[in-house]
Amino acid sequence: MSHAVPVIAIDGPSGAGKGTVARRVAAALGFHTLDSGALYRLVGLSALRDQVALTDEPALVQLTLALQLRFDQSPTGAQRIWLDEQDVTEAVRSEAAGLRASQVAALPSVRAALVTRQRACAVVPGLVADGRDMGSMIFPNAALKIFLTASTEERAQRRLAQLQAQTTPADLATVTADIVRRDHQDATRAVAPLRPWPDAVQIDTTGVPVDAVVARVLQLAVDRGIPTSRG
Numbered sequence: 001m002s003h004a005v006p007v008i009a010i011d012g013p014s015g016a017g018k019g020t021v022a023r024r025v026a027a028a029l030g031f032h033t034l035d036s037g038a039l040y041r042l043v044g045l046s047a048l049r050d051q052v053a054l055t056d057e058p059a060l061v062q063l064t065l066a067l068q069l070r071f072d073q074s075p076t077g078a079q080r081i082w083l084d085e086q087d088v089t090e091a092v093r094s095e096a097a098g099l100r101a102s103q104v105a106a107l108p109s110v111r112a113a114l115v116t117r118q119r120a121c122a123v124v125p126g127l128v129a130d131g132r133d134m135g136s137m138i139f140p141n142a143a144l145k146i147f148l149t150a151s152t153e154e155r156a157q158r159r160l161a162q163l164q165a166q167t168t169p170a171d172l173a174t175v176t177a178d179i180v181r182r183d184h185q186d187a188t189r190a191v192a193p194l195r196p197w198p199d200a201v202q203i204d205t206t207g208v209p210v211d212a213v214v215a216r217v218l219q220l221a222v223d224r225g226i227p228t229s230r231g
């Protein structure tokens with residue numbers, strides 16, 4: 001049985017292009033998006049702000065359940081993220097926030113505390129959700145499951161370009177080391193480890209232009225009978 005509301009799950013390691021592909025596919029279909037990584041990043045950020053240790057699981061769960069979040073679009077179409085009415089869009093995207101997110105994401109009770117919030121995003125006309133466990137734990141009945149990958153070198157180059165575009169000082173060696181560390185943390189944790197699921201279509205985006213990846217996902221959506229018109 002699949003969800004009454006069509007869900008496209010896009011999982012994969014950091015820097016594989018999940019966010020960009022998810023946003024483009026959702027825009028083409030008129031679907032909503034769920035950037036689940038942002039939720040873990042926000043838990044990490046909130047813990048930093050409230051001085052909660054990343055090892056204090058009960059306090060992190062309380063904080064997770066109480067998160068007051070808002071995602072909206074700026075006039076240019078870029079997403080902005082608000083935590084307790086404070087604009088945290090840039091803070092959430094930092095490398096430090098990514099590493100903290102990866103740490104809190106390894107805690108089973110924090111993951112459990114985010115399940116309902118994530119599932120509530122599956123509303124008409126449909127959802128494109130990206131993360132690590134969208135097609136496994138959160139939306140096991142997703143109409144389409146994609147696992148995006150790319151070589152470590154290419155993922156590091158993309159991440160470096162993103163950071164430089166935000167005028168954040170960064171160098172390739174540090175970004176590569178962060179990606180390798182985060183991959184390891186995400187793939188070796190006991191709960192919802194990062195791995196391709198047997199029913200996911202694997203797409204290696206190394207050297208593939210984003211337009212081609214988006215076109216491939218949209219074609220797969222058509223093949224799966226996902227309603228692809230806004231009407």
Ligand code: DC
Pocket residue numbers: 014015036037038040041098101102105106130131132133134182186
């Ligand atoms: O996709 P991202 O880089 O924004 O994710 C940040 C961290 O959050 C990542 O290292 C692993 C974790 N994460 C997760 O465990 N499960 C998800 N569904 C999404 C992200």
